[in-house]
Amino acid sequence: MNQSLFDLPQLRFIHALLGVCTVALSPCSAHSELILDHHLSTPSQPGVTWQAPQALAVTEPALVLKSSAPLSLAELTDLALRNSPLTREAWAMANAQAAAVGVAEADYWPTVDANVALTRGKTSINSSTGVISGNMQTRLSPNISLSYTLFDFGARSSSVDAARYSLLAANLNQNRTLQSVAFQVEQAYYQLLAAQQTVAAGEQTIKAVQLSVDAVNARRKAGLATIGNVYQAETLLAQSKLQLRQAQGAASKFKGVLCNVVGLPITTPLELVPLDTQLPTQQVRLTVEQYLAQAKSARPDLSAAEAQARAAHASIDAASAQGYPSLDLTLSGGKTYNNFQLGGPYNGSTSSSLGINLRVPLFSGFRTANTVRQAQARAEQLDANRDQAVHQVELEVWQAYYDLDTAEAAISSARALMRSAAQSREVAEARYKAGVGNLPDLLSAFATEANSKMEVIQAEMGWYSSLSRLNNAIGSFASESTPQ
Numbered sequence: 001m002n003q004s005l006f007d008l009p010q011l012r013f014i015h016a017l018l019g020v021c022t023v024a025l026s027p028c029s030a031h032s033e034l035i036l037d038h039h040l041s042t043p044s045q046p047g048v049t050w051q052a053p054q055a056l057a058v059t060e061p062a063l064v065l066k067s068s069a070p071l072s073l074a075e076l077t078d079l080a081l082r083n084s085p086l087t088r089e090a091w092a093m094a095n096a097q098a099a100a101v102g103v104a105e106a107d108y109w110p111t112v113d114a115n116v117a118l119t120r121g122k123t124s125i126n127s128s129t130g131v132i133s134g135n136m137q138t139r140l141s142p143n144i145s146l147s148y149t150l151f152d153f154g155a156r157s158s159s160v161d162a163a164r165y166s167l168l169a170a171n172l173n174q175n176r177t178l179q180s181v182a183f184q185v186e187q188a189y190y191q192l193l194a195a196q197q198t199v200a201a202g203e204q205t206i207k208a209v210q211l212s213v214d215a216v217n218a219r220r221k222a223g224l225a226t227i228g229n230v231y232q233a234e235t236l237l238a239q240s241k242l243q244l245r246q247a248q249g250a251a252s253k254f255k256g257v258l259c260n261v262v263g264l265p266i267t268t269p270l271e272l273v274p275l276d277t278q279l280p281t282q283q284v285r286l287t288v289e290q291y292l293a294q295a296k297s298a299r300p301d302l303s304a305a306e307a308q309a310r311a312a313h314a315s316i317d318a319a320s321a322q323g324y325p326s327l328d329l330t331l332s333g334g335k336t337y338n339n340f341q342l343g344g345p346y347n348g349s350t351s352s353s354l355g356i357n358l359r360v361p362l363f364s365g366f367r368t369a370n371t372v373r374q375a376q377a378r379a380e381q382l383d384a385n386r387d388q389a390v391h392q393v394e395l396e397v398w399q400a401y402y403d404l405d406t407a408e409a410a411i412s413s414a415r416a417l418m419r420s421a422a423q424s425r426e427v428a429e430a431r432y433k434a435g436v437g438n439l440p441d442l443l444s445a446f447a448t449e450a451n452s453k454m455e456v457i458q459a460e461m462g463w464y465s466s467l468s469r470l471n472n473a474i475g476s477f478a479s480e481s482t483p484q
Contacts, residue, residue: 065264070271073189076262080185081178083263090170090177097163097170104163107156110148115334117141143334150329150356155321158314165311172304179300181261183472187465188258193272194461195251198454202244205450209237212442215433229439236443240450279411279463288401291474295397298475302393305386312379319375323368328357393473400470407463414452414459421445421452 043050071079081087119139149156213233219225259266286294296302333352361368428445431437 065268068269068271070273072273073186076189076258077182077185079264080181080262084181084261085263086177086181087174090174094167094170094174097167101160101163101167104156104160107149107159110146112144112146115143115145117143137339139339140337141334143332145330145332147331148329150327152326153321153324155318155324155326158318158321162311162314162318165307165314169304169307169311172300172307175300176304179472179475183468184261185258186468188254188261189272190461190464190468192251192254192258192270193275194457195247195254196272197457197461198247199244199251201450201453201457202240202247205446205453206237206240206244209233209240209446212429212446213237216439224435225439232439232443236446239447243450275464279460288398291397291401291470292394295393295474296390299393300475302386302389305382305389309379309382309386312375312382316372316375316379319368319371322371323361325358325360328359330355330357396473397470400466400473404463404466404470407459407466410459411456411463414455418449418452418456421449425449 117140119141120136122136213230216225216229216233220227220230255270256266258270259268264270331354333350335348335350337348425442425445425448428437428442432439432442
């Protein structure tokens with residue numbers, strides 16, 4: 001009969017130990033089981049599409065409006081900042097980098113490890129006179145060890161500095177992401193308002209043109225107009241209806257854009273609070289040089305670029321320190337149980353040690369030298385990125401400033417054109433009703449007035465859009481405000 005290496009109590013102990021390891025290493029979620037299932041890896045045949053399992057169904061955004069009241073730009077911006085995937089992604093990246101700082105600082109703490117070895121066997125001694133076999137023996141050896149780096153020529157401090165600069169850059173990039181989301185909301189808000197105002201102006205134009213069509217039909221019945229005059233009036237009416245339909249389509253499109261930016265389901269109905277009729281153009285008083293200086297101090301992405309460059313330079317020092325010696329303190333202690341049995345008597349020994357280890361790297365296949373070269377190249381790249389960011393910010397501020405200046409001048413011209421077109425239409429309408437004017441002049445006056453209204457809407461919304469771009473370019477984070 002074969003002798004078992006382990007007795008029943010020992011087998012139970014081993015089985016319990018393996019069970020703990022199995023639980024610790026096994027997948028603990030449905031996602032892990034899904035990934036490990038090899039039957040889901042490929043389609044069954046080349047011409048068959050792969051069917052995604054139900055576990056991969058996309059989760060719909062849960063944000064819904066609790067009220068149908070009109071929303072202001074500030075309220076829409078607040079919704080976007082709290083629910084946009086971009087802001088949540090930037091926040092998660094900042095948290096991940098904060099954890100990376102903790103990883104780097106962990107090198108300042110001692111490392112403590114526990115180890116348990118269980119062996120079963122016997123010792124045999126071969127000699128010229130025969131074979132001497134020992135008894136079967138079970139040995140359990142628990143051990144605990146501690147290691148702490150006393151000195152490493154600044155490798156730890158440089159790594160921590162690099163991680164902290166990277167965290168600073170991540171936080172600053174999150175701030176810029178918030179500004180970018182607010183800017184996107186502002187642009188979509190102004191586009192939707194412009195489209196809605198264009199729809200309202202188009203509806204007014206159709207009503208006015210319809211009155212002219214009715215008047216032409218009445219004059220034709222009285223023998224004072226021809227069928228050609230009727231066709232001309234109906235042509236203008238058809239063109240006005242086409243323009244209205246296009247404006248309605250643009251309004252629906254921009255409503256979807258605004259819902260998407262805010263993080264709402266795209267089918268959500270939106271009512272907007274109208275802007276003040278008085279544009280705050282006189283509040284924009286600074287010179288372009290002052291805005292440039294403000295942008296260089298307020299733009300978080302510029303500070304983030306500087307922090308990333310400094311992190312890269314700290315990584316050079318950390319990489320260089322890997323080639324220097326390091327001094328470690330080690331401490332260990334343990335016991336050895338001979339003829340181990342659960343509940344049995346203790347038969348063994350105790351050991352402990354305290355030591356200092358000096359590690360001197362002599363050769364690692366030029367790993368350290370190439371790591372340093374890589375870190376230096378990375379630092380040069382990020383220095384160039386920082387300089388390029390400065391130039392890009394200057395260009396954005398410069399263009400936004402003069403776009404705003406041009407938009408302000410365009411408002412005055414567009415309003416003057418609308419007043420002139422309205423007066424011209426009134427004169428043409430009065431002349432036509434008095435029988436001294438002709439229909440082409442009247443229809444031309446209607447078309448000119450309608451176009452002038454569109455010009456005013458585009459100029460005013462263009463001014464708000466340009467103001468938003470300037471705010472974003474200088475790093476301002478206030479909705480419905482002017483750069484100060």
